[in-house]
Amino acid sequence: MGVVNVTPDSFSDGGRWFTPDAAVAHGLSLLADGADLLDVGGESTRPGAARVPVGEELDRVLPVVRALVAHGAVVSVDTTRAEVAAAAVAAGAVVVNDVSGGLAEPEIHEVVARTGVVYVAMHWRGHADVMDSLAVYDDVVVDVRRELAARVDALRAAGVADHQVVLDPGLGFAKPGAANWPLLARLPELVADGFPVLVGASRKRFLGHLLAGPDGTPVPPERRDGATAAVSALAAAAGAWCVRVHEVRGTADAVRVAARWTAEAPSGKDDR
């Protein structure tokens, strides 16, 4: 999944593709690099970010969704708002990627039930302005799985079918740096819950800290793509269904390596 942020302020690529034409051109270049799916978002979820009015989010997202669909792209809309999800699906999006899992606007689940699209429920505890204060866990993997299971209950209650649902541990969202690593290392526990899993590690802060020099200064977002590709390969090998990234080519190659590698691994049955 290639990221098309139509925002002036995303942490990793804010402002670079803010006009519709620039965003569409960027989406097409991600497809050429090997993306299977493009995730179009009009609201930054960067820690501390303020909300965007719904009209502005619609104005940012809809022309880009329409144009990319017209070019034959499979498009996902990255939104927490029911109205934006409904409008984007009407414009041709086939996936709703909701970083709040329906906690921001529960009515979004009704849109998903009515339209039959795929829905990514990400683990989330609050909007960007407050999320850092909500990052308290006993066992982060157990807690995230339990809270995602509650989202699945809410989806079923709204009439969404299980085959529409994808789960995402929400790396970096109300997760202090060190909490992201067990979520990755223990990804098979989330995969074992039976839903396709999406991983969004691309260029995130915890990777910047991992790669920091001796003075502790994190490397900047655009220097985190190698680490992102490594996470993509490991996540794919651990059973992830999708990885959401800004720089597609390195990750597409890394995922191919993982697929070839795991195809050769012993299947578990003893046929020697």
Ligand code: PMM
């Ligand atoms: N991360 C961001 C935005 N949307 N969606 C999902 N499903 N998972 C994520 O981890 C995720 C997301 C934040 O990154 P960005 O501001 O660079 O898009």
